[in-house]
Amino acid sequence: MEPIVIIGTGLAGYNLAKEIRKLDKAIPLRLITADGGESYSKPMLSNALAKGKSxxxxxxxxxxxxxxxLTAAIHTHTTAExxxxxxxxxxxxSGEFPYSKLVLATxxxxxxxxxxxxxxxxxxxVNDLDDYARFRQALNSARHVGIIGPGLIGxxxxxxxxxxxxxxxxxxxxxTPLDRLIPPMVGELLMRELQKAGVQWRPGVMATAVNKLNSRFQISxxxxxxxxxxxxxxxxxLRPKLALARNAGLTVSRGIVVDRQLQTSQTDIYALGDCIEVQGLVLPYVLPLMNAARTLAKTLTGNPTPIVYPAMPVVVKTPAHPLVVSPPAAGSEGEWxxxxxxxxxxxxxxxxxxSLLGFVLTGDKVEEKAMLSKELPPVLK
Ligand SMILES: Cc1cc2nc3c(=O)[nH]c(=O)nc-3n(C[C@H](O)[C@H](O)[C@H](O)COP(=O)(O)OP(=O)(O)OC[C@H]3O[C@@H](n4cnc5c(N)ncnc54)[C@H](O)[C@@H]3O)c2cc1C
Structure with a gap:
């Protein structure tokens, strides 16, 4: 029997492999990854400095x-072309690999x-371990950092x-920061609290150019x-990686389009994680991919199962002013x-x-997350 081949060893690829192994110890598994294949938690990349982690x-x-x-073959520094x-x-x-089922977790x-x-x-x-290593190295000789983008990761x-x-x-x-996720009044509070911690803001302007200026940089x-x-x-x-899927003739839109069983437009080719779009939703967070990994493992081991997403609030790692957000579905009618x-x-x-369709909690209100989450409708029933 040809193996299940998974492209990608991020949280999506590795969690899928782990979930498959919980259900089937014998099914052959092969993972292909362009990077070094290290298992790590990507969310740590944006709070590792405070923890002093290399x-x-x-x-x-x-x-x-x-x-x-995982009892799996893992091919590192290998790009699926x-x-x-x-x-x-x-x-x-690194050569050609036959598959019984193929999964894109790119x-x-x-x-x-x-x-x-x-x-x-x-x-x-900074989107992977290698980026973080380079960034950290460069930080050794840097005092002032300019961040372009006041979103979640910024x-x-x-x-x-x-x-x-x-x-x-x-x-x-x-x-205000996080303007696509939270109302401006709450953004102002976040801005103020991060400012108290030392962050300087240049709201309402775009960076248009970056030039070298002696050993420093000038942002216009x-x-x-x-x-x-x-x-x-x-x-x-970030945006889903689409080139491989597009070149293979798979249907792509904002992400690789998959059905409720996470199958692409091509039989026996599936996808999960940051690269997918399911029912118009692109959800580049950990909880959706963990749900998808559990569901897809069942489908790939002979028990076809549709994906269901409960409410999945996102915790923003800003300890100077903690924040958790569960945005209302796009196009929801209602008021804050x-x-x-x-x-x-x-x-x-x-x-x-x-009815409650979404929430943002900050500061001392974040402890209401669990209680309010119970009231939220599922993201995908
Ligand atoms: C700084 C940062 C902080 C974050 N914080 C949070 C958080 O607090 N909470 C939260 O829920 N989410 C957070 N996220 C998002 C979360 O980390 C991602 O949703 C998740 O890690 C995506 O995992 P993935 O496996 O889909 O993708 P990736 O981790 O990007 O993995 C993709 C894999 O595919 C491989 N690959 C790609 N193309 C090819 C190819 N052609 N051939 C072979 N291999 C290929 C790559 O090498 C890699 O192994 C954060 C993201 C970032 C960048």
Missing amino acids: AGQLVLSTAEQMAAQ AIEAHSKMLVTT GAEQIKPPLQGNAVNDVFS CEFANDLISAHKQVTVIGPSA LSDESQLEVDLVLSAVG EIDLQDTGARALFRGSDG
Whole structure:
């Protein structure tokens, strides 16, 4: 029997393999990964500085240890280049591998902001262990870091860098941080609290260029002003990796389109994790991929099971002002009810019938998460 082949050893690929092994000890498994195959928790990348962790210290298991634990073949530093669906063959930089079922767990890639200047290639982004190792190395000689992007990952890095005694300026076009996830009033509170911790903000402006200036960098802003920093970190967002799927003729939209059983438009090719779009939803977080891994493991071991998503609040790792958010579904009709105190905010998004459709909790209100989560509707029934 040909193996199940999984492309990707991020949280999605490895969790799927673990879930398969819980259900079937014998089914042959092969994992292919472009990176070193280390098992690690990616969310740690944006709070590891405060904990003083190097890239090496974030590694939970090596690829060899994972291969033994999963009774699987793991091919590291191997890029999947093409899928020949008719002959069920995966073409990689280390040769061709036949599969019974193929799973794409290829994750997401950083969106590059449209920047001009002679130092565009010196702008850092952190989306994997190798990126983090390079970033940490460069930080040794940096005092002031400019972060482009006041979203979830930008805010987390801002807080983490402050904890590591760096000077931080966050640049972004919106008036308040996390503007796609939380109402502006709550964003203002977060901004104020992070400012108290030391974060400087440049809201309402775009970074337009990055140029070298002696040993420093000059960021040009859309209001014609300049900012001088020692290091530039881009955190403008991620988008699903689509090239492999697209070239294989699989249906792609914002993500690789999968049905409720996580099957792509091609029989026997499945996908999960940051790379997928299911029922119009692209959810690049850990809880959705853990749900998907449990569900897909059942399907791949002979028990076809549709994915169900409960409410899955996202914890934003800003210890200077903790925040948890469960955004209402896109297009939901309703209004925010906001209770704003100096110590924290409770913002509840209620539908016209009064039902709770989403929430944001910050500061001392985050402890209401468990109670409020029970009231939320499932993300995917
Ligand atoms: C800094 C940061 C902080 C985060 N914090 C949180 C948080 O607090 N909470 C939360 O829920 N989520 C958080 N997230 C999101 C979460 O980490 C991701 O949802 C999750 O790690 C995605 O896992 P994945 O396996 O789908 O993708 P990835 O981890 O990106 O793994 C993709 C894998 O595919 C491989 N690959 C890709 N293309 C190929 C190819 N062609 N051939 C071979 N291999 C290939 C890669 O080498 C890699 O092994 C954070 C993300 C970042 C970047």
